[in-house]
Amino acid sequence: MFERKASLWGLAIAIMISIALALFRPQAVFDYDFEQFFPQEDEELTFYQGFREKFENDNDYLLIALGRKEGIFDIGFLEKALQVQHKLDSLEFVESVLSLLTFQEPVLNVFGMRYLPVLEWENDGKLQKSKQKLKSHPQYTGNLISGDGEYLLLILKNQQMISKEDGDFLFQEVKKILTDADFDKYYAAGKIKAQGEFVDLLQGEFAFFLSISIVLIMLLLFLIFRTWWGVLLPLVVLLFGIAWTIAIMLLSGKALDVMSVMQPTILLVIGLSALVHYMTLYLQKLRSGLTKDEAIKSTFKNLFLAIFLTCLTTALGFSTLYFTSAISLKLFGVYTALGVMVMFVAVVLITPGLLYLLSPLEVSKSNRYNEFWQHALAKSFRWILQHQVLVLSSFTVISALSIIALANLKVNGYLLDNLPREHELVQEFEFFDQEFGGSKPLEFFLEVGDSSENIFQYEVLKEIDKLEAYVRKEYETGAIVSPLSLVKVLNQAQNSGNAKAFTMPSGGQYQRLKPYLGQALAKAGYALISEDLLQARLSTRTADIGSFRSSQLNKAMGLFVENEINGNLLQVKLTGTSNLIDKSHVTISDQMTKGLGVAIVLVGLIAGFLFRSWRVSFLILLPNVLPLLWMCGVMWLLDIDLKxxxxxxxxxxxxxxxxxxxxxxxxxxxxxxxxxSMLYALKRTYLETGKAIVMTSIVLVSGFLVLTFSEFGVTFYTGLLISLALVFAVLADLMLLPILLLPMQRVWEKKKERKGEGRKGWGDL
Incomplete structure (x- = not known):
């Protein structure tokens, strides 16, 4: 299979595959849609999709804060802000722009209802009067103007479910208008901005990590093999493998997303790990006196099954992500698993042919570098045999502490979890959290109970009032928009516009304002209540406090609704994109636990089938489960949450x-x-595989550590934690595994005596 002629044909086939893929001209498409992390086929998502059809999407808006150091209550500033609002309102893909500059509130008198501007600035007298009124109004201060009066908020509602391309175009137009206006300071936060920023970062990081990974690999290859062909040959194979994988992804319609940033590095280090095993054994064969052709055939024959199984188990680990409910994770798992097997094909198809063409006929048999490894490994093996109790007790204690740490890990994530808290985009969102009641949408679905006629029934409004008071206090929200807010506005209107009257009216007051509800509802200009008046929404914004704290609040909210809200009058359900994101952290974490269990069982079955022994299968699994527990301990020490x-x-x-x-x-x-004998076999195995295990682990750890330079949280944590897990795995394989295998010497000897010297494999162990 690996003779010269067959290997050269394999190299030719690889070239033809590359040409064929290139002829299809795969085009790189970058995308970031955070809704792909929502748990699919989930009743909460299904409910929200129905809610969105009845009302509107809860995150299709852009918050814009215009600032002036001396305060916004200046005629010149307000005129300039109004011009900006008109320009924004005229943009394509903009449905409306809301601010105090054009906001009107009703006034009721004997002549009926009319609307007057909330903010008037024709002269300083009117402006000061408006200023005093606004500062005492709970619906405006901290919502449409900041508490210190330095910022004015514009809420731009963009086209529902706007595409990524249209969103990018719209934000660039908004940014140009704001830049040209030359305000002292301004901030903006919203989906169309976040998605654009993410994709820009994504494109930069994808190119960066692909480039730096290649440079790192060249450096590692030179340090390991110290020959030009030892650098060039693996590099060519790896580039073929990664190019094939990316081409297949793009040709199948898969866009490059935030998860895709990691794939080049993952595939490169996995491929390099296989190549280091091949190259190390190949050089050993040459030093043992075999000819070049014999060394190549023997190397690939001996390692083919082991390399295939290692790639298969790695691919299975990734493929279990398919069983999560998030589309982004499903696709990442499937395409990375495919990429691992594509890399395996590239390695076995290209490497033998290149070795025949590029590698020397022989190598020096005297190698101080190799002698150093033999001496170090032999010394390490003796030390482990002499300190078995210390090794076992150390692993036991660390693992026990890690189990305790695992029990104390909490599930917690944020809307902009993929970015560091000091990133400019995160800072802007936090600005709106502090100054305007929050940037995170909070939605409740309201529906009348069995004994209610419609949402405007007085008894139902009283229940909504209790709900609003609870939400405002516990969630620390900004202004709340609901059917009751319309009623409060009308109650204020019939009390000469007094801000103190922005409250739930008495029964008599409600009867007097009730005839004006239809007119007020039509003037509102946004989807608030269903046409049959049986369903409605309660909308507000809150700070991004994390999914752990949110889940606590939501649980308490459920108890409040159950115990304090009369279900016969009003039904309440939390919904919205923020709720789905918070829930996805918990859902995916639970699903990943199950997926890990599936991966462990599959690897155990493969090991059991390969070695025909359940004992061996267990011994393979144990040194690889313990590093995962230790990783939990590190997460607890570094205060890294599950998400x-x-x-x-x-x-x-x-x-x-x-x-x-x-x-x-x-x-x-x-x-x-x-x-x-078992002891001698262990020693030979330790000395011959130890170097390759350490070197491949150095390659893997170095490759994954590169990911810690990323600004994306998912990429950073992947690099850090997997690197640590791999270090722990090397310690377990080279320190714990030999000790676990030693007791099997007695079993092995007994089986040999019973079955004779011709025994094959592990079958009866």
Whole structure:
């Protein structure tokens, strides 16, 4: 299979595959849609989709704060702000722009209802009067103007479910208008801005990590093999593999998203790990006296199954992400698993042919570098045998502490979880959290109970009033918009516009204002109540306090509704995109736990089938489960929460870490088949595979550590935690696994005596 002629044909086939893929001209498309992280086929998502059809999407807006150091109550500033609002309102894809500059409120008198501007600035007298009124009004201060009066808020409602391309275009137009206006300071936050910023970062990071990974690989290859062909050959193979994977992704219609940033680095280090095993054994074969052709055939014959199994187990680790309910994670798992197997094909198809063409006929048999490794590994093996109790007790204590840490980890995530808290985009969102009651939408679906006629029934409004008071206090929200807010506005209108009358009216007052509800509802200009008056929404904004705190508030909210709200009058349900994102952190974390369990079982079954022994299967799994527990301990020490960006890491780390155990056990099985004792076979395995295990782990850790330079949280945590898990896995494979295997020497000897020297494999262990 790996003779010269067949290998050169394999190289030719690889070139033809590359040409064929290039002829299709795959085009790179970048996208970031945070709704792909929503748990799909979930009743909460289904409910929200129905809510969105009846009312509107709750996050299709852009918050714009215009600031002036001396305060916004200046005629010149307000005139300039009004011009900006008119320009924004005229833009394509803008449905409306709301601010105090054009906001009107009703006034009721004997002549009926008429509307007057909330903010008047024809002269200083009227402006000062408006200023005093606004500062005492709970619906305006901290909502449409900041508490200190330095910022004016404009709420731009863009086209519902706007596409990424249209959103980018709209925000660029908005940015140009704001820049040209030359305000002292301004801030903007919203979906159309966040998505554009994310994709810009994504494009930059994708190119950065692909470039830096290649540079790192070249450096590592030179340090490991110290020859020009030892650098060029693996680099060519890896570039073929990554190019094939990206081409297949793009040709199948998969856009490059926030998860895709990690894929080049992941695939490169996995491919390089396989190549280091091949190259290391190949050089050993040459030093042992084999010819070049014999060394190539022997190397690929001996390692083919082990490399295939390590790639398969890694791919299985990624593929379990398909069983999560988030589209983004499903696609990441499927395409990364596919990429791992594509990389395997590239390695076995291209590497033998390049070795025949590029590698030397022989290498120096005297190698101080190799002698150093042999001496160091032999010394390490002796130390482990002499300190078995210390090693076992250390692993036990650390694992026990890690289990305690795991029990104390909490699930917690934020809307802009993928960015560091000091990032400019995060800072802008936090500005609106502090100055305008929040940037995170908070939505409640309201529906009349069995004993109610419509949402404007007085008894129903009283229940909404209790709900609003609770939401305002517990969630610390900004202004609340609901059917009751219309009623409060009309109550204020019939009390000469007194801000203190912006409250729930008495029964008699309600009867007097009730005839004007229809007119007020038509003037509102936004979807608030269904046409049959049986359903409505309660909308507000709150700070992004994290999913852990939100889940606590939501749970308390549910108890409040159950105990304090009369269900026969009013039914209340929390909904909205923010709720779905908060829930997705918990849902995905739970699903990843199940996925990890599936991955462990699958790897156990593969190991059991390969070695025909359940004991061996267990011994392979144990050194790779413990590093995951230790990773939990590190997360607890560093105060890293479980969330979308960290739950994924456990399955990925397990799939990669188990590779070294499979290499170790495959070599041990080969030694035992030669009739050697368990202790001698362990020593030979330790000395011959130890270097490759350490070197591949250095490659993997170095590759993943590169990801810590990322500004994306998912990429940073993947790099940090998987690197640590791989270090822990090396310690477990080279320190714990030999000790666990030593007791099997007695079992092995008994089986040999009973079955004879011709024993094959591990079958009865």
């Amino acid at each position: 979308l960006t960290t739950a994924v890491i456990f399955t990925v780390a397990f799939g990669i870490a188990v590779d070294d155990s499979i290499h170790f056990m495959t070599k041990l099985q080969t030694e035992l088949k030669k009739g050697r």
